[in-house]
Amino acid sequence: MSTIGFLGLGIMGKAMAINLVNAGFDVTVWNRNPAKCEDLVAIGAKLGTSPKSVAERCDITIAMVSDPAAALDICNGPEGVVAGIGEGRGYIDMSTVDDDTSSLISNAITQAGGRFLEAPVSGTKKPAEDGTLIILAAGDESLYQDALPAFDVMGKMSPYLGEVGQGANMKLVVNMMMGGMLSIFSEGISLGLKAGLTGEQILDVVNAGAMANPMFKGKGAMFLEENYTTSFPLKHMQKDMRLAVALGDKLDQPMPTAAIANEAFKQALKAGFGDEDIAAVYKTVK
Structure with a gap:
């Protein structure tokens, strides 16, 4: 060994x-x-x-x-x-x-x-x-x-x-998709709550359908509890999003959705949520 x-x-x-x-x-x-x-x-x-x-x-x-x-x-x-x-x-x-x-x-x-x-x-x-x-x-x-x-x-x-280089590239691709998903999930939960739906109703429907995934289940519960205990610091996700967008620039690959999601995480970082969990991106839109 x-x-x-x-x-x-x-x-x-x-x-x-x-x-x-x-x-x-x-x-x-x-x-x-x-x-x-x-x-x-x-x-x-x-x-x-x-x-x-x-x-x-x-x-x-x-x-x-x-x-x-x-x-x-x-x-x-x-x-x-x-x-x-x-x-x-x-x-x-x-x-x-x-x-x-x-x-x-x-x-x-x-x-x-x-x-x-x-x-x-x-x-x-x-x-x-x-x-x-x-x-x-x-x-x-x-x-x-x-x-x-x-x-x-x-x-x-x-x-x-x-x-x-290929391990680094794979990680950036995966985290870029995760950040984009979490950003739109935050907006969806916020929109539903403002429209009069309950958070539990939204999560039950999401978790029963084609969008069901472990991240939405875990982070959705954190949104509703306003619990941002850190398992993945938001500042590190923003770093990964930034690196992914830079890789897109290097390879001449358009990534409008990733660029917008990166801006959401930058906004959360500027608001002082960098050491909280990535779920804290929700605080900038709720």
Whole structure:
């Protein structure tokens, strides 16, 4: 069984790392705020002092951080992953970044003698806790094969999508569709309530028909309860929407609906809802 390093213990990363420890993996953790490592150390994880120290110690190092800037930051510099990766060890970035950022990280890791896999995830806090994420892997196929036992603990599905960039592209496509759905769902619930329907009536009809899906069921209940407890921070969804729209520009693909949905999330971000759940986009229209 490979030794695993885990960098980044936020809402998602902490749950994923806990599952690896509980499954019996030898796990070394690091976080910019060391206090976030305490719960992992308490259940048997080792504590790393820097991304470099973790990459030096572990067969496979996994990162789960917030955005492209953070993903690049933990790789570069004298205490970064690149400085410690060494010959043949693996680095897996599970953060959601654009394909250009993935390519930069991939090039740096491979030039340092390591193997690289991008593996962003589809899923939020509860799937991370339950080990039912969808892991979108692309890059070094030998590292993918070595990582499958860990992926099987963290997720329910982990397709191999080919060359670096395709995992990032798949994640942006999926989250772009999710953001668009959530934006129109917010407007639909708001319109129905103002027309005199009850929220329960609307959700019952939606959940019984062709539009039924787990997100509408879960987020609809959050709308009605005005409960925006965070499982996927709104600021991160807006980042993903922005990156998806930028990918559309790069590929000359018109995306008018995605662009409008991105504006809805930008409005929610400007209103101060960035650290709340993505469901808080509803607050800007209700």
